[in-house]
Amino acid sequence: MSNNQVIMILESLPNELLFHCFDYLNAFDIFHSFDRLNSRLNKLIRSIQLHISLKNIKKSIFDQFCTKIILNPEIKNQFISLHLPDRNKCVQSKVFTSLFSLNEFPNLETLQLIPSKKYRQIFTAYDFPTIELVDVSFSKLQTLSLISLNYSFINTNKTFSIVNLTIAQCPLFKLYEFLKSTPMLKYLHIQHMSHGFSNHNYKHLKYRI
Secondary structure, three states: OOHHHHHHHHHHOOHHHHHHHHOOOEHHHHHHHHOOOOHHHHHHHOOOOEEEEOOOOOHHHHHHHHHHHHHOHHHHHHEEEEEOOOOOOOHHHHHHHHHOOHHHOOOOOEEEOOOOOOOOOOOOHHHOOOOOOOOOOOOOOOEEEEOOOOHHHHOOOOOOOOOEEEEEEEEHHHHHHHHOOOOOOOEEEEEEEEOOOOOOOOOOHHHHO
16 A cells, blocks of 8 residues: 555544544654644644653654654643653653753643553662652643652642552652642552651551552
8 A cells, every 4th residue: 555545544534533543652653654744634633632652762753753842842732641761771761851841741641750561670760860840830740650759849839630649669758748749649559668767657648548
């Protein structure tokens, strides 16, 4: 089947079906495959919600899309999901976070800062580039995955709308402090928890987990 035939088939599909298909694709693949094919697809891919994963992305496609974001900053408003693998295994994570700050993506609903595969080891904070989360707007964020909770993140007066929280490792006293800021939390997964040292009373903590 030729490229022209593929485009003709896509053109025959209603917008609703195309939206549904795009929802299963990484933003890198969407823009690499459909951008500039025709005016209809150009308009569609700039009106959808985007899921971004930097896992297994070719450098050429990564560079091309980052350039497109820089030249068209309104694309940042389309991001609702962002997965950044650890920098030791994904150079693009380090490059991406050097180019863009997380507070440039105001509509994020899911933020994943740890590998998506099942944990086979205890990760440390050094496995991931330092990202300052305290200045990020979490008004729409519902799902958050972190390697650990840092002090700047938990020592804030903000209230978060997080519903689903995953942490690779976390001292109990840090979790206690963070739960004060997450009244909507329903699902919590912690791979490794240490007791740490604190004089806090945790007797009500079990009702939040």
